[in-house]
Amino acid sequence: MGTDTELYDLDIDRTAGNVARTGRRLVRYALHFKWQLFAALLMLAAAVGTDLAGPLIAKRMIDVHISGIEQPWYMTEQEGPYAVSYGGQLYKRADHFAEGETRGAEARVLQVRQDYYFVDVPVPFDGERTITPEGLLAIAKGTETRTYAAQKLGTGQLYPFFQPEMSGLIQLCVFYFGLLMISAVFSYGERYLLQATANRIIRKMRTDVFAHMNRLPIHYFDNLPAGKVVSRITNDTESTRELYVTVLGNFFSGVIYMVGVFAALFILNARLAAICLFMVPLLAVWIYVYRRFAKRFNQVIRATVSEINGMINETIQGINVIKAFRIEKKTEQDFEKFNLRHFTYKSKLLSLNAMTGHNLVGVIRNIAFVAMIWYFGGISIAGAEGAISLGMLYAFVDYLNRLFQPVVRIVNQLPNLETALVSAERVFVLLDEQGEDVSDQRMERYKGNVKFEDVWFAYKNDEYVLKGISFEARPGQTVALVGHTGSGKSSILNLLFRFYDAQRGRITIDGGNIMDVPRQTLRDHMGIVLQDPFLFTGTIASNVSLGDESISREQVEKVLAEIGGERVLKYLPKGIDEPVIEKGSTLSAGQRQLVSFARALAFNPAILILDEATSNIDTETEAIIQDALEVVKKGRTTFIIAHRLSTIKNADQILVLDRGEIVERGDHDTLMRLGGKYYQMYQLQHGEQELTTVKTGSLSPGIV
Known part of the structure; x- marks a missing residue:
């Protein structure tokens, strides 16, 4: 149900270099829409500039038109x-x-x-x-x-x-109101552009992640549960979106606002403005210290969310087993472990935010006000020349208050910043996985001559599951692979489809090495029917054609008719337009298998692979498919993995595997007369009496 820590998912102790690389990659994504961002930042600067003009206007109103008396x-x-x-x-x-x-x-x-x-x-x-x-x-x-x-x-x-000053006051009020309107327009434009651009950036990122997921090798998904992949494509990209919308907006507006405020303060009084500069290094140290503590909390939180998503996905997929074996309580306890860890680290992050949030901002604000009172008060008490005016005092107080607004916004965005960086890094970890571009290259249909030449293959280092496999399947032949579980049957077909690549030896189709052909091009003329067929949300017709516009509705109906599907699907109210929900759970096993069979044949493959295609269906549906096979196998090289040996009696070649090696080969009658492993497996399935007759040669070839 998941691991205690997702060390393979994300190294908790990130280095500064990783953060820098993540930041650079986020900037590169943003540069795809640089003009929109540039326009948003210009609007932001205009909005800040017009807003910061307020205290200067107020100062003039006070000093010239009110106190000027x-x-x-x-x-x-x-x-x-x-x-x-x-x-x-x-x-x-x-x-x-x-x-x-x-x-x-x-x-x-x-x-x-x-x-x-x-x-x-x-x-x-x-x-x-x-x-x-x-x-x-x-x-x-x-x-x-x-x-x-x-x-x-x-x-x-x-x-x-x-x-006499009333007209000037009214003019300044009108001018200030106009600036507020301009600021509101620019603020709206900046927010709209920034959020629209962020949505475009995340759309591109999600598209890239999903496209890259399709380029990843099959073995990548052997080690990473589906729920965690889903978490990266949805949750982590959405968290990254906040970086561009909220964090970027607040950081840029905060920096521009602070620069504008300090510029105004220096215009008003350079000495006091210089004193207030202590906040800049203090804020930098604050951000650095906060991130050192917060990044680990956020990393654990994001990893735990991924674990939770993985477990929820696993629970939904296995809900029948959970209920059948009454392990609901155990599942809840396992879930609560992740839930408790998530709660614990969320609480730690909450405490950190509370300690370093508004309280610290209040302390810094009070220090700044004390400095201002000390400076201006000292001048007034000493009666020195250059004592400030009421308007100057108002402007300083106003600007100091405004100075802390961006500080508060920046500080409040630190949790979102760290969360976004962690999420972005998790997305980039997925994008950095070595994949292979989907090829649009097309090639002529195979004749279907398949040859394995001394093929060795291991899923893990030197733990070979195939050892020296050599055989040839000629065009139009049916080759059956039999053997006990773990003997290497499915591995042979995985190599043929290039879901995995062999470590030694070579595999050729029509004399050409399959390693010289892009994977997608290689599979262009292959079809496969799995033991547990997967149906997509849609209709039966869309699951047969998979949305390929070259496959018409008439072809779908023809293929279903060829395999006898109408005899099973006719009971559905809407026929081939019957809705199919995820995985086709509302259809029977036989109906799902027929749809999967029709899907494979609709693409007219030169090589057809049946991986236990009839093991999970009833006898009647199996009989329908067996009749159809005799028709659809013509002109195709067919590979069949079967535990029911009765379904492969007519195969041109039967390969018997044991511990990754071909120990017997030949047709059904030849292997039966040999009396080896195939004979023993057949004996287990059909009983002693019938096999004795077969061994003496009195059984005709067509009798089971």
């Missing part, structure tokens, strides 16, 4: 949109005077707590502001304090000083 005001004689009437005089703010324009006496509008005061004299320095009991405005800077006569402004008196 505290700039010096000068008397003027010219009326205009920026001129404000107060106390019978016109005043205009310093930044609204044109170059060379005459300025009168200076005045100031200063805020003390929530109230505003008008001072009609210059104020040389700023500092801590208070109102004395006498109603004077006192400004203290260090040890120096100055007092000014000040008039408190009511709402009606204050509003005219703000009114």
Whole structure:
């Protein structure tokens, strides 16, 4: 039901080189759609740029149009949109005077707590502001304090000083709203393009994996259960998809966002921006440490998911056996081992994420804010020149908050990053298995002369299951292979089909070495009927033609008629259009075998292989197939593996195998007279009395 650890599936202790190679291969896949990705990243940069303009606009709104009221005001004689009437005089703010324009006496509008005061004299320095009991405005800077006569402004008196800035405020608000709309459009375009491109990348990856699976040799699947292959093609590619959609998007947006924020911070205050740079190496160390701990957890999780899929697939395939032998509890216990391991490592990963997630981000954020308070507060307390404005303070706080948004996104994507890398590596392990391209080369139909010349073959190193096999099957002959289980019968046919290749000797068809012909081309004129036929989801007709457009419906009906299939399939409500579910489980063994037989013959093979084709069917269906065989064998070289010796009595040549060697050969009568292994097997199947008659020569050739 699976192994405790999937060491052959994926080495748990990956090296940095493996990660780098996986990353490069993921980049190569992405480069197939580089223009879409490039467009998505451009849109991302535009969206980030427009979004980051917000604090700078807010800073201008505060410093120029709101806090700008505290700039010096000068008397003027010219009326205009920026001129404000107060106390019978016109005043205009310093930044609204044109170059060379005459300025009168200076005045100031200063805020003390929530109230505003008008001072009609210059104020040389700023500092801590208070109102004395006498109603004077006192400004203290260090040890120096100055007092000014000040008039408190009511709402009606204050509003005219703000009114000239309203048009500027409205323009900035409209501009900011426009930027938000542009950012929303680019964000939508970036997300759509990125996800659409990721879907295309994964589609190509799945296509490549599935196509490569068809190129893999049969022996690869001997060691890797179907459920694990399915897990790689579905689960692992889907996890890899998250790399392109979520991880890539958040990492790129995070990096671009951080670069933009730092650029804005350096524009605002280079010294404090330099202090905040401590987060960059801290984030790099954070990612490195996290991945060292997380990668093993993710590898075990992915391997365990593969084990679970393999076990579920195995359980479904063997559900009849499980129920028949009442091992449901044992199966559940085995499943729970994998389930518990998956839960345990998921919990470990959850703990790691909790420890290194938002808590650590909060610590870093607090450190940055402490640095900002220390820097700006120190300037204010010391009363040094260059004290910051309210707009500057707002912009810094806003940018620092924005700086941690991409940090949080990047940190939150670290689990997905590691999962995606593990999954991608598992996919690439499958893709790296040596395969063979499917050949489109075609060749003329064989005559069907098959020759084995001193063939030796082993599934494992030097454990030969075939030893010095030599024989010849002439065109149109029927060759039967018999022998006890493990004698090498199926191995001979595996070599003929090139499911495996021999270590020594050679096999020829019409004088040509089969090793010189691509596997797919070689099988173009071969047909096979297995002991346990496999039917695909569809209909009986589609299972006969296998979707080959060159095989018409009329040919399907003709082939079924030739083998007598209509006598069995006529009981189906829809005939050859009867639906077939996976493996044809709703059909009887005889019906499945007839469909498999018709499938082999529909392709008009020059070489036909019957591997225990009649062992699992009833006597009536076997009789139908036996009658059909006499017709379909004409013009074909036929190989038959059979335990029922009665089905091969008419074979032109019978090869008796024992422990990988041909120990007897000849037709039925010759081998019976020889009295060797074939005679003994026949005796076991047909009894002493009949065989005694055969041995004395009184049995006619046609009698069983």
